[in-house]
Amino acid sequence: MRFDYVVVGAGLAGLTIAERIAGVLDKKVLIIEKRGHIGGTVYDSYNEEGVLIHNYGPHIFHTNDKEVYDYLSRFTKWNDFWHRVLSYVDGNLVPMPITVETVNKLYNLNLSSFEVEDFFKKYAVDIPEVKTSKDVVLCRVGEEIYHKFFENYTKKQWGLDPAEIDTSVISRIPIRTNRDTRYFADRYQGMPRHGYTKMCENMVKNPNIKLLLNTDYKEVIDELEYDALIYTGPTDYFYDYKYGKMAYRSIRFEFETFDCDSYQEAPVVNYPNDYDFTRITEFKKLTWQKHDKTTILKEFPNSDGEPYYPFPTAEYKEQFAKYRAEMEKETKVFFLGRLAEYRYYNMDAVVRSALDLFKEKLAK
Ligand SMILES: Cc1cc2nc3c(=O)[nH]c(=O)nc-3n(C[C@H](O)[C@H](O)[C@H](O)COP(=O)(O)OP(=O)(O)OC[C@H]3O[C@@H](n4cnc5c(N)ncnc54)[C@H](O)[C@@H]3O)c2cc1C
Numbered sequence: 629m630r631f632d633y634v635v636v637g638a639g640l641a642g643l644t645i646a647e648r649i650a651g652v653l654d655k656k657v658l659i660i661e662k663r664g665h666i667g668g669t670v671y672d673s674y675n676e677e678g679v680l681i682h683n684y685g686p687h688i689f690h691t692n693d694k695e696v697y698d699y700l701s702r703f704t705k706w707n708d709f710w711h712r713v714l715s716y717v718d719g720n721l722v723p724m725p726i727t728v729e730t731v732n733k734l735y736n737l738n739l740s741s742f743e744v745e746d747f748f749k750k751y752a753v754d755i756p757e758v759k760t761s762k763d764v765v766l767c768r769v770g771e772e773i774y775h776k777f778f779e780n781y782t783k784k785q786w787g788l789d790p791a792e793i794d795t796s797v798i799s800r801i802p803i804r805t806n807r808d809t810r811y812f813a814d815r816y817q818g819m820p821r822h823g824y825t826k827m828c829e830n831m832v833k834n835p836n837i838k839l840l841l842n843t844d845y846k847e848v849i850d851e852l853e854y855d856a857l858i859y860t861g862p863t864d865y866f867y868d869y870k871y872g873k874m875a876y877r878s879i880r881f882e883f884e885t886f887d888c889d890s891y892q893e894a895p896v897v898n899y900p901n902d903y904d905f906t907r908i909t910e911f912k913k914l915t916w917q918k919h920d921k922t923t924i925l926k927e928f929p930n931s932d933g934e935p936y937y938p939f940p941t942a943e944y945k946e947q948f949a950k951y952r953a954e955m956e957k958e959t960k961v962f963f964l965g966r967l968a969e970y971r972y973y974n975m976d977a978v979v980r981s982a983l984d985l986f987k988e989k990l991a992k
Contacts, residue, residue, distance in 0.1 A: 630853040631658040631838070633990075636845040637860030639668020640975055641965030643831045644699075644982035645858050649990060650836035658838050658852065660845040662861075666832065669936075669966075670824040670975060677885050679911060679923040680823055684936075685879060686896060686909040686925070687824060690812040691976030697816040699979065704827035706818030707916055711811040713907075715898040717776050723809040724898055725802045726773065734776075745805045761798035762790035768803050781900035785929050786877055786939075793940045796972075811896075819914055856990075860965035862935060863951045871950040874970055876935035880928040891922050904928055938970045962989060 632655035635642045643666065646657045665671050669684045688711045691697055715724040722730045728744045731737065739747060751770025755763045761782060765774045774790075778798060782790040790798060802813070810817075820827040832839060840848070845861065859866055864874045882905070895913035899905060905926040912922050938944065948970045955963050964985055966973045973981070 629658075629851065631656045632855050633657045633858060634845075634849070634852060634854045634856075635659045635858045635860070637661060637668065637965065637967070638663075638666035638828075638832075638839065638841075639860055639965060639978075640670060640828075641860040641968075641978050641982050642668070642858065643828055644979050645964060645986055645990075646837050647831045647834065648983070648986040650834040652986070652991065654836065656836050656838075658840060658854075659832070660840045660843050660848065662842070662844045664842050665825070666839065666841075667825050667828040668860075670828070672823045672825050675883065675885065675923060677919075677921050677923065679885060679919055679921060680915045680917050681883060681911050681923050681925070682824070682909075682914070683881075684934075685881065685927060686911075686914060687975065688812070688817070688914070689819065689975055690814040690817040691974075692814050692816070693976050693980055694816070695983065696976045696979045699983065700827065703830035704820040704822065707821050708817070709819040709914065709916075710817055711896070711914075712809060712894050713811045713896045713898060714892075714894040715777060715900060716902060717900065721893060721897065724777070725804060725811065726769065726777065727804045727809055728807050729809055741805050741807070748803070748805065758795060760791050761793045761795055764795050764798045765790070765803075777900055779900075781898065781906060784900075784904070784906050786937075787929070787931060788941070794942070797940050819916070823915070855960070857961045858985075859961055859963050860968050862967040863948075863955065863963060863970060866963075866968075867951060867954055870954075871947060874935075874948060874951075875931075875939045875944055877937040877939065878930055878933035879936055880930055880933065882926045882928065883923055884926070885921050885923045887921055889920060889922060891924050935967065937972060938966075940972075944970075 633649050635646045638659050638661035642659055646659050649655050649657050670687050672680055672682045675681050713724040714721040722733045728741055731744050732739055748769045753766040753770055755767045758767055765778045891910045896907055896909050898907045905928050907927055909925045964982055965978055
């Protein structure tokens with residue numbers, strides 16, 4: 629069978645590139661997806677009780693990229709959702725990321741923004757060369773806040789000490805000296821009004837797009853003719869693990885439904901120091917669904933299972949560089965997305981990268 633393009637993977641990367649090829653170039657695209665649904669990691673669905681859940685963990689859309697926001701807005705309306713997170717520390721629920729409110733509540737103080745800046749400076753450790761995630765926190769806020777909020781959470785999340793992982797991981801979490809308790813400060817934030825899956829379905833409505841679900845691309849690829857392949861699956865698998873398997877951190881998701889309207893005070897509560905799970909999400913507080921029951925999710929990070937987070941260590945970056953050298957030699961294959969590029973991508977960044985690939989390579 630012949631298509632102009634074959635896309636492997638129906639996550640946001642694959643769907644965006646397929647939508648552009650089909651819509652703008654008016655070309656025939658086949659998307660091959662090994663799961664039984666589209667959306668990849670952003671997939672959401674109604675559980676047995678009828679509560680809308682995010683099957684692969686809570687997803688909050690946030691961006692400063694207007695083009696990406698406008699692009700996705702063609703496929704969904706948004707609820708103006710401003711994400712908030714609390715952290716359970718020393719028996720208190722305090723705002724996360726760390727703000728004036730966090731310090732005041734934790735230490736029973738009444739500091740102003742300026743005073744909190746001095747408070748952080750007083751405890752900050754002088755580190756001449758910031759090399760690790762631990763250094764990032766110590767040089768901003770010092771030992772005590774590092775231990776209370778970051779050290780154990782990172783150990784649970786990664787199975788590694790923050791001193792072993794590069795600066796990028798903790799640098800993603802802001803530390804603020806103002807009273808802004810929103811989790812993200814981006815200009816555009818929201819939750820697709822009818823869910824991510826609905827948004828994704830709208831992206832592939834073009835009759836130029838055919839979908840093959842429940843199929844690993846290797847089962848069918850030799851039977852297909854196409855001009856180019858866009859690959860969004862794991863690159864080590866594409867190359868039959870010739871440079872070894874890339875390591876990922878995975879998560880075991882444990883959902884529970886309760887016969888009550890509300891379970892916790894915020895959409896997400898982090899547990900840096902207590903329990904084996906890292907955080908609890910209550911979906912109704914993300915989706916604004918009205919329902920007399922509520923579903924929560926506990927996340928237990930582990931090293932086996934579905935690949936979620938690439939490992940942020942020098943060793944794995946070096947290993948992936950070998951794959952990258954192979955990728956650069958390909959002429960008919962484009963690699964796109966979090967698995968193919970072995971990097972952490974937020975949703976907006978993955979859509980941006982697909983739009984750029986389309987403009988720079990495919991539309992020309
Ligand atoms: C727990 C978690 C929470 C997150 N929360 C947020 C958030 O709040 N905000 C945010 O902006 N981002 C968040 N993200 C990031 C977001 O999920 C990603 O940016 C986005 O989903 C990446 O899309 P993708 O298409 O690159 O990858 P994926 O969504 O993983 O899609 C890849 C697809 O390829 C398919 N595939 C793989 N191998 C094959 C094969 N051999 N044959 C056929 N198909 C194959 C997979 O089944 C999958 O459907 C989160 C990620 C995780 C893991």
